[in-house]
Amino acid sequence: MAREGRGKWGIGLGSGLCSYKRTTLVVCSVNIVIALYVLRSFYASLYLYSNNFNVVKYSPEQIKKMEESIRIRRASEPIELLKLVKQLKHELSEANSGVELPQVVKQRITDEVLQRLRALRPNANMSEQREAVESWRKEKLEDAKKLLGMEGSNSTLLQEEAGMLVKALEVDWAVLSEDMGLWIPDEIIHQEHDDKPEGVEDIEEEQILAGMPVPPECHTELHTDYDGAAVRWGLTHHKESAADCCQACSDQAKHARPGEKKCNIWVYCPLEGGCYSPDIYEHKHMECWLKAAEKPRLNFKDRYSESYRRSHPNAPVIVPWVSGVVSV
Incomplete structure (x- = not known):
């Protein structure tokens, strides 16, 4: 019985080891197959990358020419x-950095400029x-400079403002003018020359608008x-x-279709920095708004x-815009 038991145990143990x-x-x-598949995928990706990567090879003569060109x-x-x-x-960057005047001083300057402009005759031209x-x-x-160089000046300027005013009025006047919204366009003066040959009739030249x-x-x-x-949205209409x-x-009014509003x-917007408006849009230089109204209102x-x-x-x-009402 003991031998028979050991024989059965040995057989069971052998079959377990085989399993x-x-x-x-x-x-x-299975692990080897998976490893081979991963290696194959990696090799394929390297092969595709090497094919897509174009390597430019230069000859020694070309390299020599390039080095000579660089030299x-x-x-x-x-x-x-x-x-x-x-x-x-x-x-120039330091010179144009500008001086930020206090708002009170800027307001007083603006009031004085407007007062000087209102003192002109109603139909004063741009040059005036x-x-x-x-x-x-x-x-x-001149008042600011006197105040800087003298004590007890009769000028209404404050001593601490004089230095800033001198720089603002002498160096940064263009920046200050635009900041105040002051814009007076240049007036082009044409000088006529009577140089046409005798006997030639005058020819009326077509007006050039630009x-x-x-x-x-x-x-x-x-x-x-x-x-x-x-009638024409200025955000996308620049002149x-x-x-x-x-x-x-004028062109829109002339070519308006039946029932369409005519521009009058x-x-x-003449300012390079753009023009202020209370709406949500950013109004840029050269915006041209065409509008229509039976009774134009400011x-x-x-x-x-x-x-x-x-x-x-x-x-x-100061209001930066320039406008006009024309006859339709």
């Missing part, structure tokens, strides 16, 4: 000129307006914003000049009121 070996072999085989280019660079340009840019503003600027600058002064029939009003129903904007209004108001004229500016802190002092 364990077979399981081990199966697991190892010639470096040798021909105006190093001293580049240094001088960089230095000038730095100096420019001369009046320039005369005021020189007087104010760059020319705004025609009288446009009824230009500086620092003015008229209300009306928009090179106010004269072009006025002409666009044009509004133009949105803003000359300057924004103090109460309006208190409720709209971003509003400038």
